[in-house]
Amino acid sequence: MNLTVPQLLGDRALTDPDGVALIVHGSAQLTYRQWHERSTALANGLVTRGVGRGDRVGLVFGAADWADYAVAFCGVLAAGAVAVPLSDRLALDDLRFMLENCRATGVVHAAGLAVPEIGWSATVDALDVETSYEKADIAPPEPGDLAQILYTSGTTGRPKGVSATHANLAYGCGAKRRPFAHSRHLVHAFPIGTNAGQAMLINALDAQPAVVTLPRFTPARFASLIESYRAGTVFLVPAMAIELINAKVAERHDLSSVLLLGSAAAPLPSAVAQALTTAFPNATITNYYTSTEAAPAQTIMMFDPDRPGSVGRAIAGGRVRIATAEGEPLAPGETGEVWMRSPAAPRAYYGDPDSGTFRDGWVRMGDLGYIDADGYLYLVDRESDVVKSGAFKVSTIHVEEVVYRHPAVIEAAAFGVPHPVLGTVVTVALATREPLAPEDLRIFLKDRLAPHELPAHVITVDTLPRNAGGKVDKKALRRTMEGT
Structure with missing residues (x-):
């Protein structure tokens, strides 16, 4: 009907x-x-x-x-x-x-x-x-x-x-x-x-x-x-x-x-x-x-x-x-x-x-996932780097695009890290032209990103790690966060 x-x-x-x-x-x-x-x-x-x-x-x-x-x-x-x-x-x-x-x-x-x-x-x-x-x-x-x-x-x-x-x-x-x-x-x-x-x-x-x-x-x-x-x-x-x-x-x-x-x-x-x-x-x-x-x-x-x-x-x-x-x-x-x-x-x-x-x-x-012999679906991993924070999905690429608008930013990469309540929260790694405090970046982003897109963590690095293909290695960045 x-x-x-x-x-x-x-x-x-x-x-x-x-x-x-x-x-x-x-x-x-x-x-x-x-x-x-x-x-x-x-x-x-x-x-x-x-x-x-x-x-x-x-x-x-x-x-x-x-x-x-x-x-x-x-x-x-x-x-x-x-x-x-x-x-x-x-x-x-x-x-x-x-x-x-x-x-x-x-x-x-x-x-x-x-x-x-x-x-x-x-x-x-x-x-x-x-x-x-x-x-x-x-x-x-x-x-x-x-x-x-x-x-x-x-x-x-x-x-x-x-x-x-x-x-x-x-x-x-x-x-x-x-x-x-x-x-x-x-x-x-x-x-x-x-x-x-x-x-x-x-x-x-x-x-x-x-x-x-x-x-x-x-x-x-x-x-x-x-x-x-x-x-x-x-x-x-x-x-x-x-x-x-x-x-x-x-x-x-x-x-x-x-x-x-x-x-x-x-x-x-x-x-x-x-x-x-x-x-x-x-x-x-x-x-x-x-x-x-x-x-x-x-x-x-x-x-x-x-x-x-x-x-x-x-x-x-x-x-x-x-x-x-x-x-x-x-x-x-x-x-x-x-x-x-x-x-x-x-x-x-x-x-x-x-x-x-x-x-x-x-x-x-x-x-990515698999189905067992009884027809039950199991998820293995997300193909992309989309961050699921609470009820929302956050595009790391969109976050990066907005972070790049700050004049002090040279390079930026956004990725997800575990959170005990939200499941995952956004983290941003930066290479900057001059010192940029995390609080100052968040003030800059406040009216440009939704609340669930704002980075919970901001880290500064000399350069972003990249793989052989020239892409940012976000796994390496997550390991960096685990060590902090």
Whole structure:
């Protein structure tokens, strides 16, 4: 059954108008009726501003603005336009690049945020007062129409926009049995502008429980949220799981209501998964492996001490294989590239259909791994040097490009080093023309990089080590860090 996102919202508003869809704890909540009415009003406001079918509209919001963001997202799609979700944590330079890259006609944003001057800009409230709740004469989108462009940092340095149709986003939705039916509330803390965050938005439209989030994650706040709502389902990233464990929240909060705890965005270390089974005594601990490019294809692994390194098997009609760079399948146990295939309409890089990542319905994941004889996938290493810090991916090439703008910098190399909470953080090695204190570099970078891209460590070297091919030897730099 091919549906569109506006159809999902309209059907839910019709069958469960007073049901609570989304709660931002201490801030706002949306019923399905409110969500539908406000999105319709916003769609009308967009049409009044001249937004047409297929136009790209940037959406810049923060974690405290999930309710307004949900309204804006569905309103843009109801107008027949394409939503471009963007986090308020991005640097203005990156926001401008993304909006220009997708040729956005305008921006809907949270109140009080500074956004690049790209076409028009407006808040949700401003668009709401410009129109009425009467539905404008807008042709509804089709399942094959483009619905979303989500930017992700790739290995080439600059973020790439991953496009998804309505059929892709709504795949598997609208079934008689709604997902997570064991729960009245689903709690998460994923950022807006990430693939995991978008999955939670679709859950708010289609799943049984109300989706609950909070303006800012801290272990105590998150645990208190779970306890107060008696949440049956919880989603987080490994960094959050580590913080919860280190803060010993289970000693102060009753987390026994949780029956499913899902971890996404990065592999969940087995030691962390084991600790979670103690903190959440009734929960099945589950690791989800996918990517912005491959979704909704994914593997799922219910924590199994006998398979501590596995990220599971493909589910719900998706497929995973290990292959060469040319796509030739490899035998079980052989290490090669991880490829995934979605059962839904595939995604693509916006404006770059021949990137090499998408091939004949398959997606090259950028990871190396192998599949055992029972079909379980194991990741071996990342092909690139992209740093995964908490819920975010950081391009080291992009960091280097910005560091090079400092007049004192001769050479720069960015790479990842382990961190007990975030998994990995960015480190920058510099050769400089004159002394440059780490604090001064961070001040220079503060408005040019997002917070998660800022280097946690800065080291100065005479020259950067290079291999025989002339490329910077980042393994040698990591060994240097280990010795400091």
